[in-house]
Amino acid sequence: MLRILVPLHSFEPGGVERVALRLARAWRSAGVRLHLVLGRDERPRPDLAQGLDFDVLQQGMITTAAFETLWMLAKLPGRIRHSRPDLIFCPGNSYAVIGALLKLLLGRSCPPIVLKVSNDLRRPDLGPFARFWYRIWCRLQGRLIDRFVALSSAMRDEIKDMMKVSGDRVSVIANPALSRAEAAALAAPRGARTSNGKRYLAIGRLVPQKNFLLLIRAFSKIAAPEDRLAILGEGPERVALENLVAELGLRERVLLPGHIEATGEWLATSDIFVLSSDYEGLPAVVIEAMAAGVPVVATDCSTSMPELVDDGRLGRLIPPRDLERLAEAMQTPVHACANEARAMVDRFTVERAAPNYVALFEILVAQTGLSWGGGGFTASQPGNMRG
Known part of the structure; x- marks a missing residue:
């Protein structure tokens, strides 16, 4: 049975989080074991969150909103070692920094990471200087993150170009916008x-x-x-x-x-x-x-x-x-x-997307040939993290 860890900052309104919750409900129904790590739980839970279990990182009255990424990075390694997921799913671009830094922090102890690219990568809104550094950041993601999910065929080509990755590391799964x-x-x-x-x-x-x-x-x-x-x-x-x-x-x-x-x-x-x-x-x-x-x-x-x-x-x-x-x-x-x-x-329903994600996760876990040993996530048979 697949064990998937999904980090979410909060329930604040956002398309990335809504889609992640919709997928989580479908995956749970398909028998996937989910570990939903929630940075903070400060507002009424949306309907999509009902019936799901969350591991809330923020405790007490002091909000972590101003430093939510640092807070999650400080807490996630312990949660990963405890729950021992087969794979980590980053549900959007705003979680790419978490995926990349987890790879650097945990090294070979880090499970494979799948990033859904939820936003345009060419960023025409940025000035030339900022766009230069943004391109470097995209290439760094390409070196650290194991698999990418594009929301369309055109986006797949964009990911290959901006992240400098081969096509076999990018899957196209239409965004599950609704059921x-x-x-x-x-x-x-x-x-x-x-x-x-x-x-x-x-x-x-x-x-x-x-x-x-x-x-x-x-x-x-x-x-x-x-x-x-x-x-x-x-x-x-x-x-x-x-x-x-x-x-x-x-x-x-x-x-x-x-x-x-x-x-x-x-x-x-x-x-x-x-x-x-x-x-x-x-x-x-x-x-x-x-x-x-x-x-x-x-x-x-x-x-x-x-x-x-x-x-x-x-x-x-x-x-x-x-x-x-x-x-x-x-x-x-x-x-x-x-x-x-x-x-x-x-084409953009969760009924079509969720099984495609599960199939991708199963293939990636099988290809990596990794399992949790006494000291962490280690190779149990010859495998290649990049497929």
């Missing part, structure tokens, strides 16, 4: 609209990466008096967004209701979904919008986006940070064929 039951619920018929005007919707953490400032400016350029824009999420940019809304005189027309876990009702009453990000991996919110039958307007913010919108058949793509093009696209969205949208959504 088939969740997709069916989102696709349920919607009631008749009672209000006038268009309803625009965006979902995501209020952080610079999402570029909601650009979205609000685009909305101000094209919105009719009855139109409304809702941005569901919470984060450090709230004050900046509220100030811009006030500056543009949009207080009655732009809603910032905070983080909403159940977004189905908002999608059901929306006319257009907008993704304005500077960079992404493969955004689950776009898949949710497709499942709900809401036309999608999105920035071309990752190598996966053209594949996701089927080169324009399932949504409109515009360059990142292009105010004029975003505003124009919000007025002329693509109305996708329902059958084609459903087929695309089904």
Whole structure:
């Protein structure tokens, strides 16, 4: 029986953590033994966490949020030695530093590590100096981490190029953005609209990466008096967004209701979904919008986006940070064929992804030929950590 350790910083809203919890539930049902290590447990647990057991690292009243990565690195080696996992799964780019440093800290005592690459690696938002060091960091990950999971075929090529790894170390598994039951619920018929005007919707953490400032400016350029824009999420940019809304005189027309876990009702009453990000991996919110039958307007913010919108058949793509093009696209969205949208959504369900992960884990554990001995994780037969 596979034993998988999964580190999670917290239950704070984030697509990476939601996907990890969805996979964990499916893996547990498949008989995988899970050790879910949670950095801190400071907020109500989301529905996806119900029924799962967590090993919470933070004890007492002092929060570890400001140094969560260092805290996890200090505590994880002991947890690994105690639970003796066959493999460690890092569920997104923000956990890459944990995987890489565990390899350096534990050496041959470290189980194989699989990293799901959840964000764009080319990072066009970075300046030349920062991008130079970021490329070095990507190559270091390629030297230390055993296997990578790409969310699309295009992302696989990006990982090979940026991490400087061979193709046999990168697997393509579509991001499990939702379950088939969740997709069916989102696709349920919607009631008749009672209000006038268009309803625009965006979902995501209020952080610079999402570029909601650009979205609000685009909305101000094209919105009719009855139109409304809702941005569901919470984060450090709230004050900046509220100030811009006030500056543009949009207080009655732009809603910032905070983080909403159940977004189905908002999608059901929306006319257009907008993704304005500077960079992404493969955004689950776009898949949710497709499942709900809401036309999608999105920035071309990752190598996966053209594949996701089927080169324009399932949504409109515009360059990142292009105010004029975003505003124009919000007025002329693509109305996708329902059958084609459903087929695309089904590719990104947990029912399809979870077994593929388990198969990858089983192959990697068998290839490494490693097992826990008295002194740690050691070779029990000839094996190659890089496959």
